[in-house]
Amino acid sequence: MPEPEFIAESPPLLAPPWDDGNAGKPRIRDVRVIRTAPEGIRLVVVKIETDEPGLYGLGCATFTQRPLAVVTALEEYLKPQIVGRAVHDIEDIWSMLAVSSYWRSGPVLNNAMSGIDMALWDIKGKLAGMPLYDLLGGRCRTAATVYVHASGDNPIEVEDHARRFMEEGFTHIRCQVAVAGAATYGVAGGLDSDDPHPAHLRLRQDAWDPHAYARALPPLFEHLRLTLGDGVELLHDIHERVPPITAIGIARALEPYQLYFLEDPLAPEDNGYFPLLRQQTSIPLAMGELYVNVNEYLPLIQGRLIDFIRVHLSDIGGITPARKIAALCEFFGVRTAWHGPGDVSPVGHAANLHLDLAVPNFGIQEAHRFGDLAQEMFPGTPDIHEGMMWANELPGLGIDIDEALAARYPYPDHPLNGAWPPVRLADGTVQRP
Numbered sequence: 001m002p003e004p005e006f007i008a009e010s011p012p013l014l015a016p017p018w019d020d021g022n023a024g025k026p027r028i029r030d031v032r033v034i035r036t037a038p039e040g041i042r043l044v045v046v047k048i049e050t051d052e053p054g055l056y057g058l059g060c061a062t063f064t065q066r067p068l069a070v071v072t073a074l075e076e077y078l079k080p081q082i083v084g085r086a087v088h089d090i091e092d093i094w095s096m097l098a099v100s101s102y103w104r105s106g107p108v109l110n111n112a113m114s115g116i117d118m119a120l121w122d123i124k125g126k127l128a129g130m131p132l133y134d135l136l137g138g139r140c141r142t143a144a145t146v147y148v149h150a151s152g153d154n155p156i157e158v159e160d161h162a163r164r165f166m167e168e169g170f171t172h173i174r175c176q177v178a179v180a181g182a183a184t185y186g187v188a189g190g191l192d193s194d195d196p197h198p199a200h201l202r203l204r205q206d207a208w209d210p211h212a213y214a215r216a217l218p219p220l221f222e223h224l225r226l227t228l229g230d231g232v233e234l235l236h237d238i239h240e241r242v243p244p245i246t247a248i249g250i251a252r253a254l255e256p257y258q259l260y261f262l263e264d265p266l267a268p269e270d271n272g273y274f275p276l277l278r279q280q281t282s283i284p285l286a287m288g289e290l291y292v293n294v295n296e297y298l299p300l301i302q303g304r305l306i307d308f309i310r311v312h313l314s315d316i317g318g319i320t321p322a323r324k325i326a327a328l329c330e331f332f333g334v335r336t337a338w339h340g341p342g343d344v345s346p347v348g349h350a351a352n353l354h355l356d357l358a359v360p361n362f363g364i365q366e367a368h369r370f371g372d373l374a375q376e377m378f379p380g381t382p383d384i385h386e387g388m389m390w391a392n393e394l395p396g397l398g399i400d401i402d403e404a405l406a407a408r409y410p411y412p413d414h415p416l417n418g419a420w421p422p423v424r425l426a427d428g429t430v431q432r433p
């Protein structure tokens with residue numbers, strides 16, 4: 001009995017069966033996955049090598065909570081589909097990979113696709129002899145204004161931290177404060193010195209209390225405005241950790257302090273509350289770093305329910321979908337604010353920066369200041385000074401990797417391979433991270 005047609009597999013194709021019009025152009029020879037952790041954070045970087053000597057590209061595929069799954073997706077599923085393809089056809093390759101699992105999207109597959117997508121844009125820029133921002137239409141601005149993270153155990157410590165940033169020339173500062181006796185998001189330090197997370201992600205080991213947190217915010221921003229004045233832009237990240245009605249209360253309570261934006265007021269699962277939130281407050285809203293499917297953004301953009309779109313580029317599949325989201329946002333008055341923490345590789349930060357420079361509706365860029373080791377490992381890591389992130393003039397993404405150095409910094413041992421420990425209420429109930 002012949003097999004039903006729907007389970008019959010097609011033979012693997014190393015190149016399209018049609019004349020792809022790319023005769024004589026460079027083709028993908030290899031897709032190599034590089035794992036490294038210069039700052040203890042598990043990075044995944046893709047290097048696409050071509051059949052043209054010396055021509056290669058780099059992409060960020062960092063999903064630091066599930067890096068091994070991304071590595072498998074790349075090596076076992078995506079690489080076999082693109083070896084032999086011409087490097088020029090980025091849109092076709094993206095579209096093909098996106099549907100090749102039938103069930104689409106998700107952070108594992110999107111990160112794997114991002115590694116390939118960014119590397120192909122890097123190669124395209126090198127072929128054109130242009131920095132990527134030039135290839136995307138040219139620079140709209142000299143450099144990208146960034147925001148940095150200030151935190152402390154009380155408002156005075158946060159003020160001191162913010163002042164140090166202001167003295168360095170930073171103009172936009174996200175401020176987070178510890179809640180006495182409770183867990184906190186975004187505050188450096190913490191109770192567990194063995195916590196493998198970077199300081200800004202470190203979780204206190206005691207319970208999370210959403211209402212104590214909500215009550216701590218107005219006094220924090222009252223203090224910061226009184227002491228720092230109006231000459232600095234302040235931001236805050238709720239990190240989706242409170243019930244929707246509490247988020248609405250926080251937004252209203254913080255209105256007098258003129259925040260630049262309030263980030264992640266609601267979890268993606270609570271998107272339905274955005275119209276209610278929007279009707280209650282004029283505080284600028286930033287949302288989106290947890291979305292993994294472009295369709296998740298549409299209602300918020302179309303409904304003019306947010307002011308800044310947060311995108312973790314590699315989590316949606318790279319530059320190809322991100323530039324389309326930016327263009328859509330432009331027509332709805334929504335500005336960009338790409339996710340830029342330490343669990344985006346320097347390659348990913350470079351991709352953020354090229355879009356920041358090229359899109360008219362840029363808002364702000366979240367900054368992570370890499371240390372000397374990471375900068376040595378990734379020559380061309382975007383420079384941050386005068387409160388801004390600066391690109392170089394090199395073609396493509398303008399960044400490289402020292403693979404020998406990267407190999408000397410393997411992933412740290414971790415019982416969960418990088419997965420986050422849970423955040424819990426006092427009664428043990430698991431909360432959103």
Ligand SMILES: [Mg+2]
Binds near residue numbers: 237239263264289
């Ligand atoms: Mg956030």
